[in-house]
Amino acid sequence: MVLLLFGPPGSGKGTQAGKISNWLGIPAISTGDMLREEIKAGTALGNAAQSIMASGGLVGDDLVNRMLAHRVSAPDSAHGFLLDGYPRTVEQAEFLDRLLEKNQFQTPVVLHLDVPMDALVGRLTSRRQCPTCKRIYNLLQLPPRNPGVCDDDGTPLITRKDDTEEVVTERIRTYDEVTRPVLAYYQDRQYHQIRGDRSPSYIFEEITGILDPLVSKNGASCCVKRNGAK
Numbered sequence: 001m002v003l004l005l006f007g008p009p010g011s012g013k014g015t016q017a018g019k020i021s022n023w024l025g026i027p028a029i030s031t032g033d034m035l036r037e038e039i040k041a042g043t044a045l046g047n048a049a050q051s052i053m054a055s056g057g058l059v060g061d062d063l064v065n066r067m068l069a070h071r072v073s074a075p076d077s078a079h080g081f082l083l084d085g086y087p088r089t090v091e092q093a094e095f096l097d098r099l100l101e102k103n104q105f106q107t108p109v110v111l112h113l114d115v116p117m118d119a120l121v122g123r124l125t126s127r128r129q130c131p132t133c134k135r136i137y138n139l140l141q142l143p144p145r146n147p148g149v150c151d152d153d154g155t156p157l158i159t160r161k162d163d164t165e166e167v168v169t170e171r172i173r174t175y176d177e178v179t180r181p182v183l184a185y186y187q188d189r190q191y192h193q194i195r196g197d198r199s200p201s202y203i204f205e206e207i208t209g210i211l212d213p214l215v216s217k218n219g220a221s222c223c224v225k226r227n228g229a230k
């Protein structure tokens with residue numbers, strides 16, 4: 001099964017991606033996380049992406065498409081994967097369609113987390129992330145048990161460089177102008193809109209309710225870990 005998780009910055013995509021990935025046993029692939037790893041490693045791609053990400057714009061389609069194609073060719077993606085933050089432009093959506101067809105994947109299931117725009121800036125500026133396991137916290141709604149450190153591995157949490165109010169505002173503008181129109185591309189596919197202004201566990205229940213019948217129908221491998229899922 002191929003899942004696409006859409007939603008504005010701060011809609012909770014990363015949190016749900018982790019839960020869905022655990023539940024279905026498929027990798028959650030975040031192009032944002034991959035680009036941040038490239039920056040950390042000082043690669044040519046990372047150097048090209050750094051200033052664009054710092055300003056809240058989008059990295060070029062060619063670079064991101066190539067990175068994504070390479071990632072989904074890894075063995076762990078052979079039985080499906082979830083994409084968080086990709087596609088973000090119509091060109092990326094068209095590229096993905098060709099890629100899925102070439103690799104004989106089924107048509108993707110689209111989950112759109114919809115959150116009112118006025119809630120997003122506060123959510124993002126209070127967001128913290130574990131740089132080791134990538135788990136996401138929110139100082140207002142989902143704080144770690146011990147202030148400043150990850151519940152799972154004790155790593156000190158970080159604030160993403162692009163979670164300042166100025167850059168957040170630009171990322172939301174980019175989403176509205178460039179990425180929101182991509183949703184129209186998927187309207188006649190398996191498209192599900194989900195209200196993202198509720199608790200993460202409630203949203204996850206709704207997502208499992210949507211995916212359960214599809215998982216059984218497709219016979220996709222699903223490690224039935226629902227009760228224990230994080």
Ligand code: ADP
Pocket residue numbers: 008009010030031032033035052053056057058059060064084085086087088092171
């Ligand atoms: P968010 O969804 O919260 O904005 P991400 O981690 O998904 O955060 O993305 C961070 C940044 O990485 C984006 O603002 C953009 O600059 C870059 N990026 C991530 N995915 C893509 C993509 N598919 N196409 C172009 N740029 C991307």
